Amino acid sequence: MFQNLGEILMLLGATLGSLPRAWQDRRKIAEQLFDIGNASLFMACTLSLFIGGVLALQTGPLLAERGLGSSLGGLVALGLCKELAPVMMAVLIAGRIGSAMAAELGSMRVYQEIDALRTLNINPIRYLVVPRVIAISIALPCLVIFANLVGWLGGALVAGLNDRIGVSWSSYFGNLRQVVEVSDIANGLIKSFVFAIVIGVVSCHQGLTTIGGPRGIGRSVTKAVVNSIVLILVLDYVLTRLLLPLDKGWRF
Amino acid sequence: MTSRPPNGIPVSIRSLRKSFGQQPVLKGLEFEIRSGEIFVLMGPSGSGKSVFLRHLIGLESPDSGEIRIGGELATSEGVGDRFRLAMVFQSGGLLNSLSVAENVGLMLSELRLKPPAEIDRIVADRLALVKLGPEVADKYPNELSGGMRKRVAIARALVADPQLILFDEPTSELDPLVALTIGREILNLNRRTGATTVVVTHDRDLAFGIADRIAFLLEGNIIALGSPAEIRAAQHPLIQEFLAADFQTPESAAMG
Numbered sequence: 001m002f003q004n005l006g007e008i009l010m011l012l013g014a015t016l017g018s019l020p021r022a023w024q025d026r027r028k029i030a031e032q033l034f035d036i037g038n039a040s041l042f043m044a045c046t047l048s049l050f051i052g053g054v055l056a057l058q059t060g061p062l063l064a065e066r067g068l069g070s071s072l073g074g075l076v077a078l079g080l081c082k083e084l085a086p087v088m089m090a091v092l093i094a095g096r097i098g099s100a101m102a103a104e105l106g107s108m109r110v111y112q113e114i115d116a117l118r119t120l121n122i123n124p125i126r127y128l129v130v131p132r133v134i135a136i137s138i139a140l141p142c143l144v145i146f147a148n149l150v151g152w153l154g155g156a157l158v159a160g161l162n163d164r165i166g167v168s169w170s171s172y173f174g175n176l177r178q179v180v181e182v183s184d185i186a187n188g189l190i191k192s193f194v195f196a197i198v199i200g201v202v203s204c205h206q207g208l209t210t211i212g213g214p215r216g217i218g219r220s221v222t223k224a225v226v227n228s229i230v231l232i233l234v235l236d237y238v239l240t241r242l243l244l245p246l247d248k249g250w251r252f
Numbered sequence: 253m254t255s256r257p258p259n260g261i262p263v264s265i266r267s268l269r270k271s272f273g274q275q276p277v278l279k280g281l282e283f284e285i286r287s288g289e290i291f292v293l294m295g296p297s298g299s300g301k302s303v304f305l306r307h308l309i310g311l312e313s314p315d316s317g318e319i320r321i322g323g324e325l326a327t328s329e330g331v332g333d334r335f336r337l338a339m340v341f342q343s344g345g346l347l348n349s350l351s352v353a354e355n356v357g358l359m360l361s362e363l364r365l366k367p368p369a370e371i372d373r374i375v376a377d378r379l380a381l382v383k384l385g386p387e388v389a390d391k392y393p394n395e396l397s398g399g400m401r402k403r404v405a406i407a408r409a410l411v412a413d414p415q416l417i418l419f420d421e422p423t424s425e426l427d428p429l430v431a432l433t434i435g436r437e438i439l440n441l442n443r444r445t446g447a448t449t450v451v452v453t454h455d456r457d458l459a460f461g462i463a464d465r466i467a468f469l470l471e472g473n474i475i476a477l478g479s480p481a482e483i484r485a486a487q488h489p490l491i492q493e494f495l496a497a498d499f500q501t502p503e504s505a506a507m508g
């Protein structure tokens with residue numbers, strides 16, 4: 001599945017190598033950012049509202065039965081900001097944006113647009129890959145912050161409205177503020193930044209190496225999404241382990 | 253040939269071999285393309301013409317043998333900086349996400365070679381050269397006909413003031429009149445700029461109309477190379493067949 005991990009790492013290296021000149025491409029990056037926001041903001045909102053809600057729904061009754069309802073806010077919030085928001089937003093972006101990038105670069109490859117760029121002495125990595133990877137790695141952490149807020153709200157709504165839970169708004173957010181630390185949020189943001197680079201580089205690599213006409217584009221899109229998601233979930237474990245020391249961070 | 257400006261660069265091809273997997277495509281090509289000439293490469297479909305062109309511009313690298321452009325290896329990094337090379341792809345190769353003007357000016361704007369006002373001027377100039385008016389500048393490639401796309405691709409290639417320009421099937425998919433115009437344009441450009449011009453085609457009229465020399469590629473080998481007159485006189489049965497091929501309906505055959 002990852003025979004081309006070496007190639008992907010090389011593409012990552014070449015992308016990082018072109019970073020110093022990326023400021024010149026700020027207009028292209030802004031365009032990409034706009035596209036990403038446009039394509040994913042509404043979905044991210046819906047998704048995180050329901051994830052927060054279902055977290056509260058799964059854990060709330062258990063805690064309330066044992067008289068621990070007051071710690072629901074912190075539980076939902078931590079689950080969201082350290083784990084579910086980064087992973088779910090990354091999966092969403094892989095499906096929504098990674099696939100589109102693979103399809104776009106794939107069709108450019110198949111219809112010789114990439115070859116044409118090279119004959120014009122334009123480096124396709126700098127022209128196509130760098131702005132996309134930068135845009136996605138700005139967009140995903142922003143989406144995660146947004147998803148945290150919406151998800152916390154979703155949890156609070158369910159906690160307050162479900163009569164088997166019945167945790168008040170103020171108790172929920174009071175506990176949340178007591179439990180959640182800046183380091184917990186940073187933890188999720190660091191993860192999402194890494195996921196974003198994975199999605200960007202894997203999808204662009206898949207697109208650039210597309211062969212075999214329109215069917216090849218379809219194959220590239222599938223591979224880009226599946227490989228990104230697998231890598232995200234594997235790296236999620238690794239990063240969680242690496243970031244454990246961060247847990248003794250500062251409070252709000 | 254004497255009337256052309258001396259801008260072109262020569263190309264030399266030495267024992268060029270290339271296979272894809274088990275399939276040998278180029279089997280030891282060996283010839284020179286002279287500075288400033290129009291060199292036409294003919295041959296049946298699948299004989300390796302496009303693969304050969306892609307080697308010239310560095311998009312493929314040979315399995316063995318070498319190509320030298322103005323003395324530099326075609327695969328070396330610097331060749332694109334040292335010489336101005338351009339290629340017009342079989343399908344045009346225009347970027348569909350960019351307008352015609354952006355496509356034509358892409359190299360200048362992306363590599364920051366000229367200020368924007370100057371780029372606009374150059375773009376308009378090159379579009380005019382291929383007989384496209386300012387009204388197409390803001391269109392997108394998918395809003396153009398096949399012939400217009402090809403002309404935009406030529407305009408884009410001309411922006412670099414190339415010393416070596418490659419055309420892959422410049423007249424395929426075009427009606428005979430537009431094909432004629434494109435042929436004339438290639439000829440005019442060559443006379444005006446003196447760029448070494450390599451044209452791949454199976455359009456006999458185009459080949460014999462513009463070529464200084466013609467090479468005939470068959471199954472990865474050059475089976476004939478010479479002036480149009482020499483190719484016409486070539487004894488190789490396949491070339492004779494290729495040049496004589498025509499629709500033969502029973503009626504026309506009967507009429508002789």
Ligand SMILES: Nc1ncnc2c1ncn2[C@@H]1O[C@H](COP(=O)(O)OP(=O)(O)OP(=O)(O)O)[C@@H](O)[C@H]1O
Nearest residue numbers: 272273277295296297298299300301302303304454
């Ligand atoms: N990237 C590639 N991978 C594998 N085989 C290839 C590749 N490119 C070309 N070929 C093979 O090389 C042979 C020559 O192809 P090429 O495109 O050069 O033909 P051509 O002479 O340009 O034909 P046409 O006139 O139809 O354009 C074909 O058999 C083709 O299948």
Ligand SMILES: [Mg+2]
Nearest residue numbers: 301302342420
């Ligand atoms: Mg071809």
